[in-house]
Amino acid sequence: MIPERTIGRLSLYRRILDQVLDQGRTYIFSHELAKLSGNKPAQVRRDLNVVKCPGCASKGYDVQEMIRCIDSTLDGPDKQRIALVGVGNLGRAVLHYFLGRRKKLEFAAAFDRDHDKVNRVIHGCRVYHIDELNDVIRKENIRLGVITVPVSEAGHIADLLVHGGVRGILNFTPAPLRIPPGVYVENIDITSAIEKVVYFTDLGNREKEKE
Amino acid sequence: MIPERTIGRLSLYRRILDQVLDQGRTYIFSHELAKLSGNKPAQVRRDLNVVKCPGCASKGYDVQEMIRCIDSTLDGPDKQRIALVGVGNLGRAVLHYFLGRRKKLEFAAAFDRDHDKVNRVIHGCRVYHIDELNDVIRKENIRLGVITVPVSEAGHIADLLVHGGVRGILNFTPAPLRIPPGVYVENIDITSAIEKVVYFTDLGNREKEKE
DNA sequence: AAGTGTGAAGTATTTCACAGCG
DNA sequence: CGCTGTGAAATACTTCACACTT
Numbered sequence: 001m002i003p004e005r006t007i008g009r010l011s012l013y014r015r016i017l018d019q020v021l022d023q024g025r026t027y028i029f030s031h032e033l034a035k036l037s038g039n040k041p042a043q044v045r046r047d048l049n050v051v052k053c054p055g056c057a058s059k060g061y062d063v064q065e066m067i068r069c070i071d072s073t074l075d076g077p078d079k080q081r082i083a084l085v086g087v088g089n090l091g092r093a094v095l096h097y098f099l100g101r102r103k104k105l106e107f108a109a110a111f112d113r114d115h116d117k118v119n120r121v122i123h124g125c126r127v128y129h130i131d132e133l134n135d136v137i138r139k140e141n142i143r144l145g146v147i148t149v150p151v152s153e154a155g156h157i158a159d160l161l162v163h164g165g166v167r168g169i170l171n172f173t174p175a176p177l178r179i180p181p182g183v184y185v186e187n188i189d190i191t192s193a194i195e196k197v198v199y200f201t202d203l204g205n206r207e208k209e210k211e
Numbered sequence: 212m213i214p215e216r217t218i219g220r221l222s223l224y225r226r227i228l229d230q231v232l233d234q235g236r237t238y239i240f241s242h243e244l245a246k247l248s249g250n251k252p253a254q255v256r257r258d259l260n261v262v263k264c265p266g267c268a269s270k271g272y273d274v275q276e277m278i279r280c281i282d283s284t285l286d287g288p289d290k291q292r293i294a295l296v297g298v299g300n301l302g303r304a305v306l307h308y309f310l311g312r313r314k315k316l317e318f319a320a321a322f323d324r325d326h327d328k329v330n331r332v333i334h335g336c337r338v339y340h341i342d343e344l345n346d347v348i349r350k351e352n353i354r355l356g357v358i359t360v361p362v363s364e365a366g367h368i369a370d371l372l373v374h375g376g377v378r379g380i381l382n383f384t385p386a387p388l389r390i391p392p393g394v395y396v397e398n399i400d401i402t403s404a405i406e407k408v409v410y411f412t413d414l415g416n417r418e419k420e421k422e
Numbered sequence: 423a424a425g426t427g428t429g430a431a432g433t434a435t436t437t438c439a440c441a442g443c444g
Numbered sequence: 445c446g447c448t449g450t451g452a453a454a455t456a457c458t459t460c461a462c463a464c465t466t
Contacts (some may be wrong), residue, residue, distance in 0.1 A: 005435070007410050011403040015385055029447070038387040040439055045448065057444050057447045074406050082405075089307060094301035097401060105405065144408060168412025170404055174226055176249040184411045186404050190308060192222040193381055193397050194316065198291050199218050199284075201275060201379025201396045216457070240425070253459055256426065268425045268466045 001048055007074065009047050012037050021063050026137045029060035060113045060173075081108040083142045083166070085150035085157050087117050087127055090172060094146060095123035108140050137164040157186075213261055218285070220258055223248050225281045232274050239273035292319040293376070295362035296368050298328050298338055300382060305357060306334035319351050341371075348375040357381045364382045371398075 001009075016036050020028060022027045030048070031041040053069035055061045084091050087110050095107055107125045111133050112118060128136050136142075144183065145161040147154055148167060154173035161169060168184045171177055174192070177185055213221075227247050231239060233330060241259070242252040264280035266272045288413050294300055306318055318336045322344050323329060329340045334398070339347050347353075356372040358365055358380060365384035372380060379395045382388055388396055 002410075003435075004407060004411070007407050008400070008403045011406040012385060012387075012400065015402065022326070031447090036387065040437065041447095042439095042450095043435095046436085046450085047446065055448050055450095057442090060447075074410055076409065080409050089300045089304035093304055094401060096300060098405070102406075105409070135430095139272040144406070144412060158367075170408050174223060176223075176247065184408060184413070184415070186399070186408045186411070188399060188404055189219070189223065190305060190399070191226065191312070191406070192219045193399055194293075194309075195313075195382050196215060196218050196224040197379040197395060197397045198287060198316070199213075200215070200280055200397070201355060201395070214457075242425085251459065252425090253428095253461095254457095257428085257458085260427065266426050270466090271425075349457085 002073070006047055006050055009037065009039065009043070010051065010070050010074060013044075013047070014067060014074070015069050017063050017070075021067070026063055027059045028063055028066075030055065032060070045056075075104045079103075080105050080114070080144055081140060081142045082106065082144040082146060083108065083133070083137050083140075083161070084110040084146045084148060085112075085130070085133070086124065086147065086153075087112040087114070087122060089147060091146075091148035092122060094148060095125050099123050108142055109136050111136075111137065128156075133160050134164045137161070139165065142166065144168045144170075146172070148172050151175050213284070217258055217261055218247065220250065220254070221262065221285060224255075224258070225278060225285070228274050228278050228281075232278070237274055238267075238270045238272065239274055239277075241266070245270070286315045290314070290332045291316050291355055292351060293317065293355040293357060294319065294344070294348050294351075294353045295321045295336065295359060296323075296335060296341070296344070296372070297358065297364075298323040298325070299359060303333060303360035305359060306336050310334050310402070312386075319353055320347050322347075341368075344371050345375045348377065349370070353377065355379045355381075357383070359383050362386050378380050 013033060016033065030044040034041040034044045048066065049072045051069040053061060053066050082105060084094060084107055091110065095110065095120055098105060098107060110122065110125045110127045111130045112127055113130050117127050120127050143166055145166040149157055149158055151173045154171065154175040155177060156171060158177040158179060162183055169177065169180065171185055171187045174189045179185055224244060227244065241255040245252040245255045259277065260268065262280040262284045264272060264277050293316060295305060295318055302321065306321065309316060309318060321333065321336045321338045322341045323338055324341050328338050331338050354377055356377045358368055360368055362384045365382065365386040366388060369380060369388040369390060373390055373394055380388065382396055382398045384399045390396055
């Protein structure tokens with residue numbers, strides 16, 4: 001089982017390597033990928049070992065081979081179908097962002113309460129009413145969900161998703177979801193992120209503990 | 212210097228405690244806050260020690276006092292003025308989300324290239340053209356920036372922000388920013404987050420290493 | 423009896439540093 | 445020689461477990 005941090009870096013490496021490949025490069029050294037991704041060379045080499053990607057002392061790593069190794073670790077064998085719940089600004093941003101980005105991922109359905117949004121197609125994704133959630137995700141065989149509703153609704157939505165058979169959730173809400181074991185949850189908390197920036201930015205006016 | 216993970220948890224505790232207080236509770240035990248935030252009680256107690264928040268064996272922790280202790284750690288003494296660059300769906304989501312949420316944070320200016328957006332006020336925040344970025348952030352004394360532009364522009368925008376005097380950046384782009392020492396960057400990578408969910412969700416069809 | 427505060431132990435993750443190879 | 449692959453050291457973070465308080 002590969003640790004979470006490592007998976008995050010592999011995902012980033014892959015996107016960088018896609019670009020590197022577009023630029024026509026076929027080999028890259030660990031210190032180069034380290035610079036491009038903001039890591040140390042030793043870290044990059046360890047990560048590549050984890051996905052069994054062999055390097056060559058004289059030429060470095062074969063870019064296509066790296067991408068293949070990362071693919072075979074990160075991607076499941078089948079295309080993953082994802083449901084998005086909450087078609088507000090954030091939801092639309094997520095849909096738009098992924099439009100045709102990763103071939104193995106597909107937003108197969110979106111849900112909202114707002115009747116002005118229901119039955120429209122937004123960024124290539126059909127929007128259903130939340131009341132249809134259970135039926136649609138079962139029918140469409142959806143196993144992954146993204147929650148972009150207001151905080152107050154998150155718990156309820158998570159329950160609906162899990163009840164419909166979803167096994168993995170990306171939750172943009174700060175609400176800690178109570179989900180049964182076996183369901184994986186990843187949280188993105190935008191407020192925390194901004195507050196981290198505020199704290200760690202030395203604005204020269206905070207009494208930070210000296211050493 | 213408090214570690215990043217701890218700051219993230221404190222930010223979350225504070226939001227939970229705001230709610231707890233609204234419900235009229237005045238005291239809370241570490242195991243209760245642990246449950247509400249998805250942590251272990253010992254972790255919560257350590258975190259509260261870090262911000263010098265005293266507890267009482269019989270009643271637990273005084274909610275108002277906890278909030279005060281967290282405030283004095285997370286918030287700077289002054290209101291923080293923030294610039295947002297990129298008024299697309301994601302940018303609007305961030306602006307909307309923070310509208311009147313935290314008294315010590317204010318989105319003082321937004322920037323975009325699109326002339327249809329420039330000079331409008333979106334979610335309480337005036338939108339300027341990107342060409343005005345340098346002047347405006349200097350004039351408005353902005354020290355923090357949020358980047359919600361497409362990846363390809365992120366590096367350029369980061370340079371502009373830093374040049375204008377910004378010392379802390381929240382970057383929603385997967386582009387690793389090359390910034391001078393002394394400037395803090397926090398990244399939120401939505402693609403990585405989804406790929407983590409895909410990987411860690413046991414979809415029963417992946418050949419995961421046993422052990 | 424039940425909860426806090428915390429030294430010490432346990433885990434996880436990163437980095438060093440160097441043998442080995444092309 | 446410069447780079448990869450990797451044991452071993454270093455660091456960071458979490459959890460245990462228990463003395464102490466109410």
